[in-house]
Amino acid sequence: MAKHDRITRPCLFEACYSQMSHELTQKATKIKANFTWDDIVMSKDQRQALEYACDQMRYRKQVYEQWDYNRKYPYGRGLSVLLFGAPGTGKSMCAQVLANALNLELYRVDLSKVVDKYVGETEKSISMIFREAKKCNVVLFFDECDTLFAKRSDDGGSSQSSNNNKTALLLQEVEAYDGVSVLATNYKHNIDPAFFRRMKFIVEFQFPDPETRYILWNTTIPKGTPLAEDVDIRFLADRFEFVGGNIKNCILNAAFLAAADGSGDEVHMKHYLQAIRYEFVKTGKVFTRSDFEPYAHLVL
Template sequence: MGTDGTGVDDGSSTLNAEIRRVLARVDGHAAHSGGTESASTEPSAGTPVLTGPGATPLDALVACFGLTSFERDLVLLTAAQELEPTAAARCAAACGDPERAYPTFSLALAALAEPHWSALTPVAPLRRWRIVELEDESRLTMTRLRLDERILHFLLTSPYLDARLHGQLRRTPVPDALSPSYDLAATRLAEGWTNGTDTPLVELTGGDARSRADLAAAAAARSGLGLYSMSAEDVPSDPAERDRLARLWQREAILLPAALLVEVAELDRDQRAATESFLAGAAVPVVVSSEDPLRSERSYAARVVVPRLDDEEQLGLWAGAFEETELGERELRSLVAQFQLPPHVVRSAAATVRRRLPHEEELDAAELAWRAGLDEARIGMDELGRRIEPQAGWDDLVLHERQTSVLREIVAHVRQRATVHQEWGFAATLRRGLGVTAMFAGGSGTGKTLAAEVMAKELGLDLFVIDLSQVVSKYIGETEKNLRRVFDAAERGGALLLFDEADALFGKRSEVKDSHDRYANLEVSYLLMRMEAYRGLAILTTNMKNALDTAFLRRIRFVVDFPFPAEHERAEIWRRVLPPQAPVKDIDAALLAQLTVAGGSIRNIALSGAFLAAEEGDPLQMRHMLAAARTEYLKLERSLTPAEVRGWV
């Protein structure tokens, strides 16, 4: 590429010509005044220069920031200092001072056309938008003027994000395609910026952060904008720093052009106030993104909620993501019935399957897809409860046949949910209360958690144990908030939820005596409502079924009693708890069953006895079991009776 005397390529010929014109004005002033600066005593206000067809970056800069013709020429003068090697000497000649070989405001007032003093004020475009910077603000007219580097590169058609914003803002890519519901939501967002409102703020809530970012990026693209994102936590609390960030971004939004997504999570009071202040001054398109609507008196041009994809949209999403794998419609519908994953997560799961399929020949695509779905659904759940990898099977349960048959019936309700609800149409006729809910009632150690683990393994699901005593809060509204977090996270993969210690929340509360009873009723109602709407299986456990209100029990689909095991059942538990490879000597399950303890304590005693035997280097014997039983009974604050250990040693 050739150059045109300024060291830049032919694509900037218009800029070069304008620079030469401005420098000619400087040369003319030097010849006319003999090299003495003098300010115009009758400056004119100047007029903005508008863009038209084939506008250059200089035209865009003038139009976007409302520069007058004088301010436009001043920008060109400072650009000449960077691009034209002779500019310094020509400025020195015009100033009559070889030490001042640079542009000054005094020189601009004297040499350029239509000068006006207001161009130098802090609220005028040149300084407000940091287009031109003063080296020493205490010497307004005589100090060196510099063109901001970002503006210089913009004039040279080299766009980039201002380096001062790196680390705070990140570019958000536009998604390849959107489902119909997402497409409509993105259109509504874009309309919020283009409907002529004076408020360039739109609010986007629901879904996960990535889904909100995808919608915002699609909306920005439809408005001819890029999208950058930042966290509300990064908004400076210092007012001066916050104002600097706001001005820099608003300038970038105009130059790029682009919209900004501000992701708002849980903030303390000071950070929330800083964010509110930052948003209040927004004069360019901004998306306020959060999981829940923010409490604010601010008006929005549009409020959009990330839509929930229906089963057909989910089916199309899974089919598109897994089109390169051999998954039939039945297998895809099974995945849709189980998982409610955002589009980007489904695509991630499909990528995982494609990557693993050539290396795991023992598993087919359907099994890998199911496992990938579980892996993705676990994200966000591990911090809310205790995840148990299901290992136990039906043979590990020692229960009466009537309890086991109910458990198998519960499994059938979960497994055949898609067939009955969608294919047979029951979801359309019943509409509400379609979730599979159960209550396991019985004393500690009677097998409630083990039964849930068996069911989870049968269904191929994760088991998450949620301790309700940790979820319940004394602060009004916090319990519902904690429960919502659990269910919202679990909805992604339909995990089996086991709410342990339900007695912490349930009780005889049909009679409202004070505000705490009233709010406790609200908490219970919220829990049952979410359980009834949950796509997976939700189970409550209780040690005190009789203390529960019958009105609440009627809303539970299945109630399974776990009685204290009879002696022959305890003997069977003892037989199953001792591994076949363990070295034993004279261990008698019938004698061990004389201990009146439930399955949980039986497992503790067997394990402790094994450690005692291993420490001695002997096979496991009844004397080891006796020592372990004494320790377990001390924990239970009970004493061994002679009848329980008769015939042991």
Template sequence: MNSNEPNLQSAMDWLTRMVDGCLKVYFGHSEKFEVPALSFYDNEGWLADLLERQKPNYQEFTLLMLALAAHLQPNLLNKLIAGYLPEGGDFPEFGGVKGANHRGLLPTGETAQFILAGDDLGKRLEVQRILGSDHWFAQQKMLWLEPVPEGEPVMSGRLVLDAEVVECLTVGAVSKPRFSMDFPAEYIETQMDWNDLVLHPNTSRQIREIEQWIKHNDTLLFEWGMKKKIKPGYRALFYGPPGTGKTLTATLLGKQTGKDVFRIDLSRVVSKYIGETEKNLSRLFDKAENKNWILFFDEADALFGKRTEIRDAHDKYANQEVAYLLQRIESYNGLVILASNQRGNIDEAFVRRFQAIVHFPIPGPEERAEIWRKTFPAQIRIHKDLDWDKVASRYELSGANILNITHYCALQCLAGDVLMIDLNRLETAIQRELIKEGKVF
């Protein structure tokens, strides 16, 4: 059972009594209404944690539960109103709107004012203040009013509870976002660990520095008082040829430090339509805010390439897109990694914004020999004529190339039922990989 469930049931029962009491007064069935007592079960659910952390007053709690009610009891408001208007009819004082798919009544700011303030102007303005941009609801992106068409009352906007808050309250955890047009990023993970990755010593040293930032950043900012002096977050550029471990390193950084890694598909972010790229980026960063995710922008040249001189409106807006992305990256309080095949592809004006610029070179002979030894599965025996040091010296291959070759060799061994690799079979596989890459053997 969801640990929030007992408290949610109590909260929905309490909200029902609240709304019913207000309706009784409005329709003359009662002279006054007192806020009913609310008791909670002592547990460690997300709702209990929220109450302890934020200590909402009864108006704030009412707003939260009112916005949540449609997710738990879709007919709650309709059923209560039908008890006083059995023949139906217009009830503008109560507010509420119909959704595109939802068949019940969705509460608005006016609904909240009816329940919490009635006709009391001062109390109605207080509800409006709670739903304003200065309140912790808005600052924490937890609860807000849906924008309304120009000229219509602000409080006629629908009460919107953040989808992740709804998930926390209803199922007890937030699921990872799925790749979509609204979230053009893919969650990436690996079963490999650092021992499976072979990097140049200088590259490894710089990756350890990024790990140190992840580990000690909170202490530096909050305990050592550096928050007012340095910008939040950390920005790194990984550059080097394809197949040299840039993506795997980013994934392992997340695995090692317990942070989710999302690879951004810039082809889905960049739009030919003016303003759409900024909207796509805004949705992405709004979703990532305060999650401590690692954002990995693969093939970042698409947005961070050398800026052009402004010759026409297209150049102007392209530069605006880059400026917007820079602003969002610099304000993001987590780790952002940009990957490029060549450092020279990245505008030097952007390079100043990175705390780390990490080169991923084609592995040298020593690294290649180590990759060969680590990549072949233990089930395959290595013939005595095969010297990994000599193979590594002769063939300049990336780690991805070596993995492809190993994959091919392993399948050939299984197909032929001969679990041994010799130099001849290995070089045949290497030749196949080089031809595929368009290189002369």
């Protein structure tokens, strides 16, 4: 260590995690939490709810132990957050922001390694995930969680009975986990209603309006981008009804298009329009010349 180097909190947490032993990687993938509050675009109410969520982890020792709340709240002292909304609206990014804000490692549960056709095996995997997570205090991220947290049924079939058992076990494990559980789904109506009662925070990610899209375009384009003067961000935001994920794709693809064609080493309006056209083709969306007017001559 150099003479004037300082030990920062993130470095200290990283060093602590390096000394921990667990087997989470058998069922989950470690995700580098690079995003911060400055990277995510959300409403004031959304951000406030998530900041409150972080505060429940930061100050739980004070509330539960110093203020004696642990006597009346002996169970369910962890943090559970349900995020729902259309694909590409920022749910996965939000999981990274929460982990980053709390200086915790983030593990995305690999559902392909959890869900098993053999009776009882899925339940074993679920129990193993939470058992290992308790050893190292990490954020567990269940993306597309409706695969596991499906609505229970009373139709009496053996298959449905097995699904009900999985859901019941997950309810118990999430509530018993003292760490952070983040659940994300594109389809809120597929989630068992019991989860809504057990979640401490539920945040909806809505489809962005034109003003939000304008902010997304401006904040997602890296500051080092050699942006040409002909780029009309307002037009892009107003005309094309994209979510953040689509916008992110278009921005990156436009940069590569500009780098490849050597047109003055700048990213021009035509590059963004070409990237948008490719995004339409990729997603199967039908478009016409009028969608790009008055800039259609640059791309069609």
